[in-house]
Amino acid sequence: MKPEELHVSSLIVHVNIKKVDSIQASINLLNGAEVITISPEGKAIVVLEAPNQKQIMDVIDNINEIDGVINTGLVYHEFEKQQA
Template sequence: METTLHIASLLVHCRPELFEAVKANMRLLPDLELHQESPAGKVVVVLEAEHESRILQTIDHIQQIPGVLNAALIYHELLPSEGAQQ
């Protein structure tokens, strides 16, 4: 069975005074990496998942973390499995 890998990038905007706590909470989520950040409370997040629904669930979860003002999807790509023909 052919599988694909979903790669998504988000921009998460947080209240600056809760920024460290928000990042600590996001680090607990599976298949999530934190990248560039701004002292104004913004961080770029990269997610990997086999199903698009998992990406959407993770975005919903992030938006519910106390201190998060917004989590916006800015990039989404589907990568075929390594054994798939192109």
């Protein structure tokens, strides 16, 4: 049986502070994404979990498409293989 993977990433997402509420809600609706905090300057810390790297990249692409998102930077990425 093929081992399953768990990918965990953290991001800093620079956002337009005037749209922070809608951006946070939109990110939290994405599968495996959670906004941890947003600074008064508009820097959001986001954690992602997914079964593979492609899904992590897809969520990052979706975040970048949200109105008011200025830039997304990957800070950390780790994965572990798990036996099913």
